[in-house]
Amino acid sequence: MWSEAEQRELEEILKKYPTKRSALLPALYLAQREKNWLDDEDMEAVAEALDVPITDVHAVVGFYTLFRREPTGKHMIHVCTDLPCALRGAEEFYLRLTERLGLPPEGGTTEDGLFTLEAVPCLAACDKAPMCQIDLQYYENLTDETIDTVLAQLRAEAQQETKA
Amino acid sequence: MANDYLKEHILLRHKDNPNIGDIDEYLSDGGYEGLKKALEEMQPAEVIEAVKASGLRGRGGAGFPTGVKWSFIPKGAKDVYIVVNADESEPGTFKDRELMEYNPHLVIEGAAIAAYAVGARTIYIYGRGEFKGPFVTLQKAVDQAYERGMLGKNIMGSDYSLDLHLHLGAGAYICGEETALLNSLEGYRGYPRSRPPFPAVEGLYAKPTVINNVETMANVPGIIRHGVEWYRQFGTEKSAGTKVFSLSGHVNRPGNYELPLGVPIRYLIEELGGGVPNGKRVKAVLPAGESSLMVPEDKLDTPMDYESMGAIGSMLGSASFIVMDETVDIVWAAEKMIHFFKHESCGKCSPCREGTYWLSNVYHRIRSGEGTMEDIELLPKIIEQMSGNTFCPLGEFATSPVKASLLHFRHEYEQYIKK
Numbered sequence: 001m002w003s004e005a006e007q008r009e010l011e012e013i014l015k016k017y018p019t020k021r022s023a024l025l026p027a028l029y030l031a032q033r034e035k036n037w038l039d040d041e042d043m044e045a046v047a048e049a050l051d052v053p054i055t056d057v058h059a060v061v062g063f064y065t066l067f068r069r070e071p072t073g074k075h076m077i078h079v080c081t082d083l084p085c086a087l088r089g090a091e092e093f094y095l096r097l098t099e100r101l102g103l104p105p106e107g108g109t110t111e112d113g114l115f116t117l118e119a120v121p122c123l124a125a126c127d128k129a130p131m132c133q134i135d136l137q138y139y140e141n142l143t144d145e146t147i148d149t150v151l152a153q154l155r156a157e158a159q160q161e162t163k164a
Numbered sequence: 165m166a167n168d169y170l171k172e173h174i175l176l177r178h179k180d181n182p183n184i185g186d187i188d189e190y191l192s193d194g195g196y197e198g199l200k201k202a203l204e205e206m207q208p209a210e211v212i213e214a215v216k217a218s219g220l221r222g223r224g225g226a227g228f229p230t231g232v233k234w235s236f237i238p239k240g241a242k243d244v245y246i247v248v249n250a251d252e253s254e255p256g257t258f259k260d261r262e263l264m265e266y267n268p269h270l271v272i273e274g275a276a277i278a279a280y281a282v283g284a285r286t287i288y289i290y291g292r293g294e295f296k297g298p299f300v301t302l303q304k305a306v307d308q309a310y311e312r313g314m315l316g317k318n319i320m321g322s323d324y325s326l327d328l329h330l331h332l333g334a335g336a337y338i339c340g341e342e343t344a345l346l347n348s349l350e351g352y353r354g355y356p357r358s359r360p361p362f363p364a365v366e367g368l369y370a371k372p373t374v375i376n377n378v379e380t381m382a383n384v385p386g387i388i389r390h391g392v393e394w395y396r397q398f399g400t401e402k403s404a405g406t407k408v409f410s411l412s413g414h415v416n417r418p419g420n421y422e423l424p425l426g427v428p429i430r431y432l433i434e435e436l437g438g439g440v441p442n443g444k445r446v447k448a449v450l451p452a453g454e455s456s457l458m459v460p461e462d463k464l465d466t467p468m469d470y471e472s473m474g475a476i477g478s479m480l481g482s483a484s485f486i487v488m489d490e491t492v493d494i495v496w497a498a499e500k501m502i503h504f505f506k507h508e509s510c511g512k513c514s515p516c517r518e519g520t521y522w523l524s525n526v527y528h529r530i531r532s533g534e535g536t537m538e539d540i541e542l543l544p545k546i547i548e549q550m551s552g553n554t555f556c557p558l559g560e561f562a563t564s565p566v567k568a569s570l571l572h573f574r575h576e577y578e579q580y581i582k583k
Contacts, residue, residue, distance in 0.1 A: 016329040016331075017329075018369060019350065019351070019369065021350060021351035021352075022331075022349060022350055022351045023351065024351030024352075025293075025331075025332065025333065025334050025348070025351065026331070026332070028334070029332070029334070050351075052351070056352075059353060060351070060352065060353055063336065063353040063354065063510075064293070064333070064334035064335050064336055064354075065334070065335035065336065066293040066294075066334040066335035067334055067335075078294075082255045082454075082500070082504060083255055083256075083413075083450075083454060083486060083497060083500045083501060083504070084255055084256045084412040084413050084486050086500060087412075087413040087414055087486070087487075087488060087492070088412075088413070088414075088418075121253075121255065121337070121504050121507060121508065122253060122254070122255035122256070122257075122504075123294050124252050124253070124257060124258040124260075124261045124292075124294070124295075125258055125261075126255070126256055126257075126258055126410065126412035126413075126418065126484075126486070127258060127410070127411065127412050127418035127419045127420070128418075129412075133294060136293075136294060136296040136297060137296075137297050138297055
């Protein structure tokens with residue numbers, strides 16, 4: 001399942017650690033990169049590459065929130081609604097966003113499969129609330145207008161890709 | 165002037181010199197002179213003594229004396245590791261991220277000096293998974309440091325060689341606890357380990373390991389470069405140096421501010437933070453994120469240092485001040501915090517796993533208007549069973565919002581019942 005480039009990348013990662021097992025989280029990120037989630041085959045490939053029992057790989061994947069076991073939208077949107085952000089209106093910001101994306105209050109994936117929206121705990125940007133991460137990149141001091149502009153850009157990019 | 169208490173920024177140097185993230189600018193500002201001095205003029209033991217004498221205490225939250233921590237590494241130990249804790253996940257804390265993004269060489273230099281002091285050949289900087297972006301910036305600085313010989317073989321012309329690697333976690337607050345972090349770095353679930361053995365004896369890969377917070381490392385270059393006396397001019401006798409204060413919540417100018425330890429809370433909120441928006445009053449402040457016991461408005465003249473914050477029944481911790489104005493429903497805030505700890509409990513020990521679950525249920529009942537006075541009585545009983553019985557500090561932290569909000573704002577709970 002590893003491409004040649006990924007294989008090389010994995011070898012570089014392994015050089016950083018005295019044990020193969022230490023490369024487990026980086027290897028899982030690598031396996032997850034292309035489609036945003038991990039299927040059984042991905043996890044077996046990681047287990048095999050690092051000589052880690054497959055049950056251990058499952059245990060680790062289940063523990064960490066940034067690994068996903070189900071298909072998601074093309075882009076992951078994580079809005080922080082923890083206390084410091086909530087004091088600056090992040091809960092209302094998040095709820096309005098779910099409405100505009102046609103999602104229930106608990107978030108989820110948009111009908112077009114473009115976005116998966118989740119409310120998450122603190123992302124270390126409390127002074128710039130409301131904020132979110134899209135595919136782990138920071139977007140801060142947001143308003144409804146600025147987040148809509150960002151999402152419109154991502155929609156346009158996706159359309160371009162489909163045409164190409 | 166950086167502010168009334170500090171002439172120039174030391175840790176947040178980028179506020180005075182925005183290009184300090186580039187190695188050339190950092191070097192022309194006297195950067196890496198501390199490392200050079202340590203390598204050329206000091207024995208490792210002298211570096212440890214200097215950091216001990218400086219009075220520097222861990223900036224991640226625990227406040228343990230840094231030099232003492234370093235001195236626990238057995239003499240002549242082989243395969244010693246330095247791990248920099250950049251897991252910064254405490255709600256209200258966003259200082260390490262700023263240091264790594266805007267003044268990364270200060271962190272790298274501090275970690276390199278620490279490595280030299282304890283004889284480590286490898287440094288890992290462990291960042292929370294959500295720091296993927298900041299780590300791109302940090303990696304560029306690391307690459308520059310390798311190119312200029314501050315890292316790699318025979319650093320700065322010495323016979324000492326040192327490697328530094330970045331490692332990202334994958335979303336788990338518990339990994340900020342140092343032994344959970346080690347397990348995570350070794351490729352396991354982030355469960356805390358039992359102590360003893362302490363990491364200084366059996367840490368990463370069962371080798372002697374020093375784990376320090378990002379900001380702690382950032383304090384080290386100044387101590388070595390300018391000396392202990394220079395460092396001790398900042399702060400108080402027991403809380404030496406400057407500290408980055410993360411200010412968030414109901415203030416006009418949230419952000420990171422650097423101050424010597426010992427400045428009153430009021431100065432941070434009113435002068436630097438520009439006060440509470442719309443002329444509102446402060447109701448309560450969480451001085452060290454959600455883990456800390458909130459303090460009411462009448463404590464705002466307390467000096468922000470380890471001993472004074474302890475004396476008012478709270479703590480300085482990571483110094484992440486979350487301000488809540490008079491309109492905040494404290495029961496709502498407490499429920500949010502309990503939700504956080506329930507979400508982040510690793511599940512290893514039952515007092516924390518079950519305790520946060522039950523607290524969450526009781527809060528839900530009270531907040532949805534179905535609570536009784538007995539529910540209010542139940543809360544202290546639950547935290548009593550958690551306190552002192554959890555495997556690591558997370559379970560202890562989870563009791564803070566309940567304990568402090570009941571102590572200062574019990575009437576707000578009762579209003580929910582009477583409604």
